[in-house]
Amino acid sequence: xxxxxxxxxxxxxxxxxxxxLSISTDEKKxxxxxxAALLSAKAWGIGPKEAAEKIKGEIEGKVEGIERIEVAxxxxxxxxxxxxxxxxxxxxxxxxxxxxxDSRKGEKANIEFISANPTGELHIGHGRGAFYGDALAxxxxxxxxxxxxxxxxxxxxxxxxxxxxxxxxxxxxxxYKTPELEALIKSMDLSGLDEIEAGYLLAEKIQERxxxxxxxxxxISFDEWFxxxxxxxxxxxxxxxxxxxxxxxxxYEKDGAVWLKTSEYGDDEDRVVVRSDGTLGYFLPDxxxxxxxxxxxxxxxxDVLGADHQGHVRRMQAVRKMFGWKGELKVFIxxxxxxxxxxxxxxxxxxxxxxxxxxxxxxxxxxxxxxxxYGEKSLNxxxxxxxxxxxxxxxxxxxxxxQYAHARIASIIAKAKGLPNDGTTLLDVMREPSAxxxxxxxxxxxxxxxxxxxxxxxxxxxSYASALAxxxxxxxxxxxxxxxxxxxxxxxxxxxxxxxxxxxxxxxxGISAPEKM
RNA sequence: GCGCCCGUAGCUCAAUGGAUAGAGCAUCUGGCUUCGGACCAGAGGGUUGUGGGUUCAAGUCCUGCCGGGCGCGCCA
Numbered sequence: 001x002x003x004x005x006x007x008x009x010x011x012x013x014x015x016x017x018x019x020x021l022s023i024s025t026d027e028k029k030x031x032x033x034x035x036a037a038l039l040s041a042k043a044w045g046i047g048p049k050e051a052a053e054k055i056k057g058e059i060e061g062k063v064e065g066i067e068r069i070e071v072a073x074x075x076x077x078x079x080x081x082x083x084x085x086x087x088x089x090x091x092x093x094x095x096x097x098x099x100x101x102d103s104r105k106g107e108k109a110n111i112e113f114i115s116a117n118p119t120g121e122l123h124i125g126h127g128r129g130a131f132y133g134d135a136l137a138x139x140x141x142x143x144x145x146x147x148x149x150x151x152x153x154x155x156x157x158x159x160x161x162x163x164x165x166x167x168x169x170x171x172x173x174x175x176y177k178t179p180e181l182e183a184l185i186k187s188m189d190l191s192g193l194d195e196i197e198a199g200y201l202l203a204e205k206i207q208e209r210x211x212x213x214x215x216x217x218x219x220i221s222f223d224e225w226f227x228x229x230x231x232x233x234x235x236x237x238x239x240x241x242x243x244x245x246x247x248x249x250x251x252y253e254k255d256g257a258v259w260l261k262t263s264e265y266g267d268d269e270d271r272v273v274v275r276s277d278g279t280l281g282y283f284l285p286d287x288x289x290x291x292x293x294x295x296x297x298x299x300x301x302x303d304v305l306g307a308d309h310q311g312h313v314r315r316m317q318a319v320r321k322m323f324g325w326k327g328e329l330k331v332f333i334x335x336x337x338x339x340x341x342x343x344x345x346x347x348x349x350x351x352x353x354x355x356x357x358x359x360x361x362x363x364x365x366x367x368x369x370x371x372x373x374y375g376e377k378s379l380n381x382x383x384x385x386x387x388x389x390x391x392x393x394x395x396x397x398x399x400x401x402x403q404y405a406h407a408r409i410a411s412i413i414a415k416a417k418g419l420p421n422d423g424t425t426l427l428d429v430m431r432e433p434s435a436x437x438x439x440x441x442x443x444x445x446x447x448x449x450x451x452x453x454x455x456x457x458x459x460x461x462x463s464y465a466s467a468l469a470x471x472x473x474x475x476x477x478x479x480x481x482x483x484x485x486x487x488x489x490x491x492x493x494x495x496x497x498x499x500x501x502x503x504x505x506x507x508x509x510g511i512s513a514p515e516k517m
Numbered sequence: 518g519c520g521c522c523c524g525u526a527g528c529u530c531a532a533u534g535g536a537u538a539g540a541g542c543a544u545c546u547g548g549c550u551u552c553g554g555a556c557c558a559g560a561g562g563g564u565u566g567u568g569g570g571u572u573c574a575a576g577u578c579c580u581g582c583c584g585g586g587c588g589c590g591c592c593a
Contacts, residue, residue, distance in 0.1 A: 020533070028536095035535060041573070048573060073536035074574065117593065154593075161593055257591055268520070268589080275591040282593050310521050310588050335522060336587060376541095377530065382523055382586055389529065389542095396542055396555095404555050412552050451533060463531060466540070473557070482552045517555070 001092050002065035002085040006032060013058040014040040014051075023444045025467065027436060030070060030078025031086065037075045048075030083430035086439055090426060093443055094497050097504060103450040105144030110293055111137050113304035114214065115152040118203035119165055119176045122210060122358040124385055125306060128334035130358070131374045131510065133304045134220045135458045138508040143453040148298075150224040151211075152289065155203045156233050157196050158280055166199025178355075184209075200229075217362055219510060231292070232285050241288040242273065250322055260287075265318035286312075287319050290329075294320070300328040307336045332456065334379045340386040356385065365394040368511045372399035375509050376462040398466050402502060403514055405469035408476070409499040410515040416487040429490030434474040438494060441471040445501050449508075458509075465505040472498050 007021050017039030024033040037052035044051055052071040060069055065085030070078040081089070113133025116126055137147045156162060167173030169185050172195070184205060190198045214220050232238050242258070245251050250261050256276030260283070263270050273284045293301050305312060313331045320329045339356065362370050373393060377383060429435045448464045451457070475498075481491045503513040 020535095022533085033536090035574095038535075038573070076536065119593095159593075164592090255591080259591095272591045277591080279591085281591065286593095307522075307587050309593085313521080333521075333587095338586070373529095380522060381530075384529085386529090392542070393529070398541055400555055401541085404553085408553055408556090415552055447533090455533070457533090459531080463540075470540090476552080477557060480552065487552090517553090 001089050002063070002081055003032060003089070005063045005065065006034075006059070006079055009059045009063050010034060010036050010055070013055045016040055016043045022447055023440055024078070025437070025440050025444055025471075027433065027440070029072065029076070031081045031436075031440060032079040034077045034079075035075075037071075037077055041075065051075060052077055083427055086430055086436065087426040089443055090439055090494075090497060093446065094500070096446065097497070097500050100142050100144060101446055101449060101453075102144040104140050104453050107140075107145045107300065108148075108298045109137075109140055109145050109300040109302060110148045110150055110296070110298045111140075111302045111304065112150045112152055112293075114220075115154060115305075116210060117161065118153075118155050118206045118210075119161065120178060120181060120206065122213065124356045124358055124361060125334075125337045127358045127361070127370065127374050128337065128379065128383070129304045129306060130214070130218060130220060131371050132332075132334060132379055132458060134218075135375060135461070135509050136302070136304075136456060138510070139449060139452050139458055139461070142504075142508060143449060145453075148224055149220075149222045150226055150293075151214075151222045153207055153225055153227040155200070155207060155227065156229045156285065157200055158233060159282070160279075162199040162203055163195050164199070165202055166193075166195035166197070169198040169202045170195060181206075213359060217359065217367070219367065226289070226292075228285060228289070232288050237288045237292070238280055238284050241291060242284060245273070245287075245322075248322070262315050262318040262322075265321040267314045267318040271315055283315070286316070290316060290319055291323060294323065294325040294327065298327055300330065302330045302332065304332050304334065307333055309333065330456070332379060335382045337383045337385050340384055340389075356387075361390070365390070368399050368403070369394045369397045371510050372397055372462060375511075376459055378457060378459050398462075399511060400517075402465045402469045402506065403512070404517060405472045406499060406502045406506070406513045407515060407517045409472070409495050409502070412481050412495060413492075413499070415482045416492055419482065420486045421489040421492070422483070422486040424488055424490040426490045426493050429479065429488070429494060432475075432479055434471075434478040435491070435494060438468075438471040438475040438498065441468050442494075442497055442501055445505075461505055461509055465502065465509075468498065468501060468505065472502075 003021065010019070010021060014036040017036065019034055019036035019039045021032060021034045021036075024030050037055050038048050040055070041048040041051040046054075049071060052075040055077060056069045056071060059066075065082055065088070067080045067082045070080070072078050111133055113129045114122070114126060116122055122130070134149070137149050141147045164173060164175050168176045168181070169190055185202065188201065188205065190201065193201065211225070245260060251258050251273065252261065253259070257272045258274035259270045260273045261270055271283055272281055273287070274280060290301070303312075303316070310333050313333065316331060317329060373390070430439070444464070448460050452460045475494070479488065479491050481488050481495060506513045
């Protein structure tokens with residue numbers, strides 16, 4: 001493809017610097033654009049514009065498919081492609097779209113996300129990790145990765161949280177009390193059980209319900225449900241892990257507790273792994289769990305956690321270093337979703353307290369709107385959830401614009417069915433500016449996806465899908481596909497690609513691409 | 518006090534260190550005899566919290582302030 005040819009030519013002409021070459025979606029800035037001259041100028045001891053002219057001179061006439069090269073702005077090199085090269089690139093893109101890209105080819109990744117505490121149902125904060133994790137998994141997979149989606153079923157008879165939950169279940173405590181939980185407790189027979197067993201039973205029930213909700217309502221499916229109690233406690237993995245840590249000389253005793261020397265591996269301070277009363281904290285099982293993940297042969301282990309787990313990052317990285325694990329450990333923190341208090345909120349949250357459940361959100365607005373709403377924001381953004389705004393956003397949500405474009409294309413395709421092709425080709429339709437605009441947007445797809453797979457900023461996809469739908473609108477306005485007794489062959493081909501790209505973009509985000517609306 | 522994150526248009530948010538900081542909503546103007554008007558064309562709206570620094574180039578990187586969220590337990 002011409003982009004690769006240009007890159008090769010640029011490498012020869014500008015060997016220094018980590019310059020880029022990317023599709024430009026504004027034709028005024030060429031079809032492809034590079035900052036190679038800006039980065040080479042210093043090494044060459046000349047001005048950026050002069051460097052650009054030099055590179056231009058070396059490439060001009062040597063790469064097939066380039067119509068002309070312009071030097072613009074401070075020294076950008078803008079490449080204009082011939083219509084032939086553009087059409088060829090599109091055909092190449094169409095093939096890749098069906099078989100996927102390969103920037104993450106063969107890489108094995110594990111993504112753990114949601115992993116909610118077994119003390120209640122999922123709230124709007126969990127939505128971030130849920131939709132982000134799922135979309136990230138889809139993106140890595142599409143770029144050639146082998147991805148395991150994993151849910152850590154946080155449940156153990158040794159956990160003080162379970163005991164506390166048991167107290168709530170038996171009416172001896174209120175820490176996790178909500179109307180929903182009370183109803184659940186009433187439906188269960190907990191007679192004769194102690195706090196731990198009652199808590200455990202209740203936790204199992206809650207996990208079961210959450211799982212149902214995740215699979216059926218959020219349409220997220222996990223490859224692995226890692227049950228803490230079975231995998232770590234019942235099988236004595238924790239004990240073996242502790243023994244291994246002791247043997248490596250990574251622990252010491254102080255105040256009757258066993259501490260791990262995490263501070264020697266980048267953490268702020270050492271952490272307790274066995275309490276002075278002999279019970280295990282949450283940290284040891286966590287270490288055991290991560291060692292388990294590391295040992296499964298992944299190139300990359302990703303944890304998607306909520307903002308309140310920010311303290312985990314350093315200590316888990318410390319654990320990785322202690323065990324000398326070669327793969328990457330990425331811990332992503334999603335920032336909080338805060339609630340804007342007001343009358344509107346109480347209306348939507350028919351339930352008690354300041355919690356809005358994800359279930360309510362999905363029921364009220366529909367999964368597509370909700371996934372887009374979360375999907376367009378960076379994980380680092382502090383979201384403020386305002387019920388009135390959410391309502392407004394759901395009605396005016398850009399997701400409908402994108403879905404509408406998809407449905408409209410489907411309708412045109414249906415209309416063309418049975419009619420003869422008028423014989424025009426992709427090459428012919430390239431004469432139309434809005435067709436070139438749409439083509440550039442299509443060719444941008446690969447860049448956007450690979451960038452997302454590289455920096456994990458999955459929210460790029462929503463902006464991209466909107467831009468693509470908008471480019472389609474321009475094309476639709478200018479080029480008629482179905483005419484008197486035949487259809488425009490070139491335009492039709494472009495429509496098929498656009499439909500596929502829209503559908504793929506939405507699909508990766510877990511959003512439906514309807515044929516009709 | 519220490520650590521992480523944030524501060525961009527009236528609102529919700531974008532912007533691999535790049536060109537004139539962009540979308541949607543809201544406001545205003547214009548457009549339906551033609552493939553789906555859930556649309557299209559256009560306008561107004563910005564000292565990117567603030568002061569320095571690095572760079573050919575800073576919303577982006579470093580740093581000092583200001584403001585906000587979260588985390589700093591032998592809870593998870």
